[in-house]
Amino acid sequence: MxxxxxxxxxxxxxxxxxxxxxxxxxxxxxxxxxxxxxxxxxxxxxxxxxxxxxxxxxxxxxxxxxxxxxxxxxxxxxxxxxxxxxxxxxxxxxxxxxxxxxxxxxxxxxxxxxxxxxxxxxxxxxxxxxxxxxxxxxxxxxRREIGGLLQGAASGKTLSVPGAVWPASRSVALPALLARLRQLLQSGTPAVAGLRAARRWALLESRAAARGMWRALLGAGPVVAGARPVWAAQRRRERRLAAGFRRRGNRSDRTDQALRRKFRIQSHYLLHRGFxxxxxxxxxxxxxxxxxxxxxxxxxxxxxxxxxxxxxxxxxxxxxxxxxxxxxxxxxxxxxxxxxxxxxxxxxxxxxx
Incomplete structure (x- = not known):
């Protein structure tokens, strides 16, 4: 750092x-x-x-x-x-x-x-x-990258999160899912569903990054110097996001505002495959x-x-x-x-x- x-x-x-x-x-x-x-x-x-x-x-x-x-x-x-x-x-x-x-x-x-x-x-x-x-x-x-994060990975036990903001099943078309998320996140007056969608997306994103870290730690050979502190920091971030998912919404919360803005942009770009x-x-x-x-x-x-x-x-x-x-x-x-x-x-x- x-x-x-x-x-x-x-x-x-x-x-x-x-x-x-x-x-x-x-x-x-x-x-x-x-x-x-x-x-x-x-x-x-x-x-x-x-x-x-x-x-x-x-x-x-x-x-x-x-x-x-x-x-x-x-x-x-x-x-x-x-x-x-x-x-x-x-x-x-x-x-x-x-x-x-x-x-x-x-x-x-x-x-x-x-x-x-x-x-x-x-x-x-x-x-x-x-x-x-x-x-x-x-x-x-x-589709593999986007769907793997929002659909496939979300359905796995290790990546399950509370709430049913969106379905995890691959039977739901990815464009329809992204369109729904974009609709939830576009609102100028955020509803509970939009807030939970942004929080859930952040948690899934963090857990996907952590999954790669964990696989690297388990790889052959000695543990990479400095890898464990980075892994520990990622796990702390994941726990904070998981705890935040359960909090009541607060429209003035800066973290929630930043998440909504971030995933509003992200859903817009992913829906259009990055233009x-x-x-x-x-x-x-x-x-x-x-x-x-x-x-x-x-x-x-x-x-x-x-x-x-x-x-x-x-x-x-x-x-x-x-x-x-x-x-x-x-x-x-x-x-x-x-x-x-x-x-x-x-x-x-x-x-x-």
Whole structure:
């Protein structure tokens, strides 16, 4: 975990800035590290999560510059939780507006999970502006990934939670489920059902991440140094979420408000499959390879959210098109970027000249 005071003497996050994207949207973004250092654009997952300090962990803030926006409607960007004119093409346009605002010729991108979709979309649209990509836990927007979290995993005994906010059975069509969740979460005056939907989604998400961590801990060989504290912290988060699920709703509760906003954005994007046409990610990988943009793929071998096969397939595709332009690293870890082996791999990839 990065403290509020790092080697720069200014803290990893300096004052939050805002960029006008045209009414009604304003994008919040943060700067960190060395103002004259190698620029890195950090893209958060979610969708809907917002930037946080853990995104900085792979960087050397003494020689690298971190630029971390909250994607449209996410985090501190305004209007918070808004899905109006919120789609992947708009997010790509927002990032390019930020680059121009900063006066940067090129930057490198570090992204994880949903952020890898946005990173590939940006690099496809603006390859001349991308130095290189480091992509962790690549997300394919597949039915297996989305349904596995919201339907299949939810029906397992270890992932059961109280309440019947939505059915766990795979007999319910995934688009219908996502449409129902989006409807529940769109309300400006949140009802109990919407509140419980957001809490349940957060709990399922946390437990899926924990499942990958646990499988990594049980893997062959000695326990990875530092893995047990990370696992313990994840379990504490899961217990808090489980306890919170049973609390009575409070419209002014900031945690509940943040969850509703996050999953409002997420249900919007997942319902529309990330606003990416079928085969779109394959085409983006192809375009990136043919443009000569290098990509380092890093993936937890026990990732229970985004299958490791995603990174394996796309790295193989790149290798066929542009041999030697990409690399693939599997780590003894689950989905999260701060798990020790994954974090070490990211630091190695980000740190190379």
């Amino acid at each position: 990065i403290s509020k005071n790092d080697a720069t003497g200014q803290g990893p996050w300096r004052r939050q800035r805002d960029l006008d994207l045209g009414a009604p949207h304003r994008m919040a973004w943060h700067l960190g590290g060395n103002p004259d250092g190698e620029p890195w654009l950090l893209l958060h997952g979610g969708p809907g999560s917002g930037a946080n300090l853990s995104l900085l962990a792979p960087l050397d803030l003494r020689r690298q510059r971190a630029i971390a926006p909250d994607q449209r409607g996410s985090g501190a960007s305004r209007p918070r939780g808004s899905t109006l004119r919120n789609h992947t093409a708009a997010l790509v346009s927002d990032l390019e507006a930020l680059r121009r605002h900063l006066g940067l010729e090129r930057w490198s991108l570090l992204a994880g999970s949903w952020g890898t979709v946005l990173a590939l979309a940006y690099a496809q649209a603006h390859p001349q502006r991308v130095q290189r990509l480091v992509l962790r836990g690549a997300f394919a927007l597949s 990416v046409r079928p085969g779109g990610l394959d085409r983006a990988v192809r375009a990136v390879a043919l443009a000569g943009v290098s990509v380092d793929w890093v993936h937890g071998a026990f990732d229970a959210v985004c299958p490791p096969q995603n990174s394996r397939r796309w790295q193989a595709q790149m290798e066929r098109l542009a041999p030697g332009l990409s690399s693939l690293t599997f780590t003894r870890a689950g989905h999260l970027g701060h798990e020790p082996k994954t974090l070490a791999a990211l630091r190695e990839k980000v740190g190379r000249s």
